[in-house]
Amino acid sequence: MPVLEELKAQIARRLPELDMVIGWGHGYDCLHRTPVFIENAADIEKLVFDPLCVHNLSTYLTRYGSGKKIGVVVKGCDSRSVVELLQEKLINRDNIVVFGLPCEGVADLGKVKRALQEQNLDMGRVKSATVEGGKLILAVSGKEVALALNDVLADKCGRCRYHNAVIHDEFAGTPVEGQAQDAYEDLAAFENQTLEERMEFWRGQMERCVRCYACRNACPMCVCRDHCIAQSRDPNWVSQGDGLEEKFFFQMIHAMHLAGRCTECGECERACPVDIPLLLLKRKLGKEIQELFDYRAGTEPEVKPPLLAFKVEEDNINERGW
Amino acid sequence: MDKELRIVGFLCNWCSYGGADTAGVGRFIQPTDLRIIRLPCSGRIDPLFVLKTLIGGADGVLVSGCHPRDCHYSEGNYYARRRLEVLKRFLPVIGIDQGRFEYTWVSASEGQRWQHVVTTFTNQIHALGPIQRIGKDAQARACAFGRTLEVDIPA
Ligand code: SF4
Ligand code: SF4
Ligand code: SF4
Numbered sequence: 001m002p003v004l005e006e007l008k009a010q011i012a013r014r015l016p017e018l019d020m021v022i023g024w025g026h027g028y029d030c031l032h033r034t035p036v037f038i039e040n041a042a043d044i045e046k047l048v049f050d051p052l053c054v055h056n057l058s059t060y061l062t063r064y065g066s067g068k069k070i071g072v073v074v075k076g077c078d079s080r081s082v083v084e085l086l087q088e089k090l091i092n093r094d095n096i097v098v099f100g101l102p103c104e105g106v107a108d109l110g111k112v113k114r115a116l117q118e119q120n121l122d123m124g125r126v127k128s129a130t131v132e133g134g135k136l137i138l139a140v141s142g143k144e145v146a147l148a149l150n151d152v153l154a155d156k157c158g159r160c161r162y163h164n165a166v167i168h169d170e171f172a173g174t175p176v177e178g179q180a181q182d183a184y185e186d187l188a189a190f191e192n193q194t195l196e197e198r199m200e201f202w203r204g205q206m207e208r209c210v211r212c213y214a215c216r217n218a219c220p221m222c223v224c225r226d227h228c229i230a231q232s233r234d235p236n237w238v239s240q241g242d243g244l245e246e247k248f249f250f251q252m253i254h255a256m257h258l259a260g261r262c263t264e265c266g267e268c269e270r271a272c273p274v275d276i277p278l279l280l281l282k283r284k285l286g287k288e289i290q291e292l293f294d295y296r297a298g299t300e301p302e303v304k305p306p307l308l309a310f311k312v313e314e315d316n317i318n319e320r321g322w
Numbered sequence: 323m324d325k326e327l328r329i330v331g332f333l334c335n336w337c338s339y340g341g342a343d344t345a346g347v348g349r350f351i352q353p354t355d356l357r358i359i360r361l362p363c364s365g366r367i368d369p370l371f372v373l374k375t376l377i378g379g380a381d382g383v384l385v386s387g388c389h390p391r392d393c394h395y396s397e398g399n400y401y402a403r404r405r406l407e408v409l410k411r412f413l414p415v416i417g418i419d420q421g422r423f424e425y426t427w428v429s430a431s432e433g434q435r436w437q438h439v440v441t442t443f444t445n446q447i448h449a450l451g452p453i454q455r456i457g458k459d460a461q462a463r464a465c466a467f468g469r470t471l472e473v474d475i476p477a
Contacts, residue, residue: 195454252377284415314403
C-alpha cells in the first residue's frame with residue numbers, strides 16, 4: 001500500500017479517540033502545501049504527502065489546551081521536535097498520537113525558484129507539479145521542466161541522520177535505509193573567514209530583517225508566544241527602533257533561547273521572507289552543545305536537556321583554562 | 323596602559339563581589355577599566371546580559387562567581403558554568419573574539435586572586451583593542467542611501 005493510503009487508514013482508525021489530527025494538504029498553488037486540521041472522517045481526503053510537505057507540524061502541538069487529544073503527522077526531523085517537547089514536559093505523551101513517516105527529503109522552494117529563474121521562468125506561473133522517478137516535473141509557461149529532486153532538496157536533507165520518525169504510535173510505509181553524516185562543513189567554511197568578515201556578513205544579512213518574527217512563530221520550540229521577551233517593555237530587551245543592533249539582538253534572543261533545544265529543523269530559516277540564513281547561528285550552538293555534552297536535541301526522550309542540568313565535575317569544560 | 327576601555331563585570335554578591343571588596347580594602351593596585359554590576363548569584367546571569375553588553379558597545383565582559391561547591395545557593399554556578407561555556411563558544415560565529423568574554427571563580431577572601439583576574443582580563447582586552455560594533459556603519463549607510471534617492475527625484 002502506498003504510504004499516503006496507509007497513513008489515511010491509520011488516521012481513520014485513530015480519529016474517533018482524537019479531537020484533531022494535523023497533517024499536510026494542498027496549498028494556494030500546486031507547489032505549496034498547507035497544514036490541514038482533520039476533525040472528521042471527510043477531512044481525511046484532504047491529506048497529501050510528498051516532497052513538497054515541508055512544514056514541521058509539531059509547531060502546533062503547544063497551541064492547544066492541555067485537555068485536547070491531538071494527532072500529528074511527522075517526518076523524521078519533525079519527530080525530533082516532538083521528542084524535545086516531551087523532554088521539556090511542554091506536551092503530555094498521553095494526549096498525543098504520533099503518525100510517523102519515512103522521508104527521503106523535502107524540496108527547498110528557494111532552490112526551485114532559482115532553478116526556474118535560470119531558465120527565465122517564473123515560479124508563480126507553475127501550473128502543475130508532480131514528483132516522479134526522483135524528479136520534480138513542473139508545467140510552467142507552456143513548457144515542461146524536470147528538476148532533479150537531488151538538486152532542489154533542502155540542505156538539511158542532504159545531511160539527514162533521522163529519515164524515519166524517531167518516535168511514533170503509528171508508522172506508515174517502510175523505513176528509509178541509511179543516514180548521512182553531518183560534519184558541520186557549512187559552518188567550518190563560514191568560520192574560515194576572519195571575525196571582521198563574519199560580522200560584516202551579519203550586518204548585510206540583518207539589515208534586511210523586517211522584524212516580522214516569522215522565524216520565531218514557525219519554530220516548534222518557541223513556546224512563549226505572546227510572552228516573548230522580545231515584546232516585553234519591562235525590561236525592554238529590544239526597542240521599537242529599527243537599528244541593526246535591535247534586529248541582531250532579536251536573533252540573539254532566539255538563538256540563546258534555543259541553545260540545547262533546537263533540533264535544526266530549519267523552519268526559522270524557511271519562514272524568513274528575506275532569506276536570512278538563521279540556521280547558521282543555530283547550527284553553531286548545536287555543534288558546540290554536541291561537543292560539550294554529547295547531546296543532540298530531540299533524539300533521546302529520557303534524557304534531560306543539557307542546559308537544564310549540570311555535573312559537579314564537567315567532562316569537557318575547562319573553566320580554569322585562561 | 324593606554325586609554326581606558328569599557329569592561330563590564332557581573333559579580334556574584336556572595337563571593338566575587340566580596341573578593342573585589344577585599345582587594346580594595348587590601349589596597350591592591352588594579353586597572354580601572356572595569357565597571358561592576360552586582361548580582362545575587364552567577365546563576366542569575368542570563369547569557370543575553372553578556373550579549374546585550376557586548377552588542378551595546380562594551381569591549382569586554384567578565385563574569386565571576388563562587389567556586390564550584392561554594393555557591394551560596396548550592397548549585398547556581400553549576401548551571402552558569404554550562405550556559406556561559408556555550409555562550410563563549412558561540413561568540414566567534416557572530417564575529418566577536420572569544421577572549422572578550424571570560425568567566426571565573428573568586429571567593430570573598432581571595433583579594434589577591436581578584437587583583438590577578440582583573441589585571442589579566444584588562445590586559446587581554448587591551449590587547450584586543452576596542453570592539454567592532456555591529457551597528458557602527460548602519461546609520462551612515464542609511465543616510466547615504468537616502469541621499470541617492472534625493473538625487474534621483476526630479477525637481
Ligand atoms: S531532514 Fe530528513 S526527515 Fe527531515 S525532511 Fe529532510 S530527509 Fe526528511
Ligand atoms: S530555531 Fe529554527 S531550526 Fe531550531 S527548532 Fe526552531 S525553527 Fe527549528
Ligand atoms: S523571519 Fe527573517 S525578517 Fe522576519 S524577523 Fe525573522 S529574521 Fe527578521
